[in-house]
Amino acid sequence: MANTMADREIVVTRVIDAPRELVFAAFTERDHIEQWWVPKGTTIHEMDVKPGGIWRYSQPTRDGTQNPFKIQFIELEKPTRLVYDYGAEGAYASEPVRTIVTFEDEAGKTKVTLQLLFATAAERKQAVKYGAIVGAMQALEGLADYLAKVRR
Secondary structure, X not given: OOOHHXXXXXXXXXXXXXXXXXXXXXXHOXXXXXXXXXXXXXXXXXXXXXXXXXXXXXXXXXXXXXXXXXXXXXXXXXXXXXEEEEEEOOOOOOOOEXXXXXXXXXXXXXXXXXXEEOOOHHHHHHHHHOOHHHHHHHHHHHHHHHXXXXXX
């Protein structure tokens, strides 16, 4: 029998040279998020970081239009775990992706693990085709670069 969860998930891990509390804050505080998560030109419409809270934003595309996204926060266990549902909004939106982020202390550094759980194996396959694994790795690289500047 196949492991259906493995067929639906992407897991990416990176050790960040920053304390766990700061890395958690970078995922949950708007001032930090605006510096590494969203591209320039993004509009944040609302952001309420708490269980049940919503974060809506629009991200610019190459043709100048805005793509709307929504994150609904499920769990916040400061500074060890963050769970949210992430996805596009609008007519072509698919099921949101459940994202589990864990933050583990490693001698003053932080091991960040992103687990993205798609609704179906087909949605995972489509996301991989369009660069989800590389995108997750680039996001953690951007976070590491940002926090290196913050820590100077």
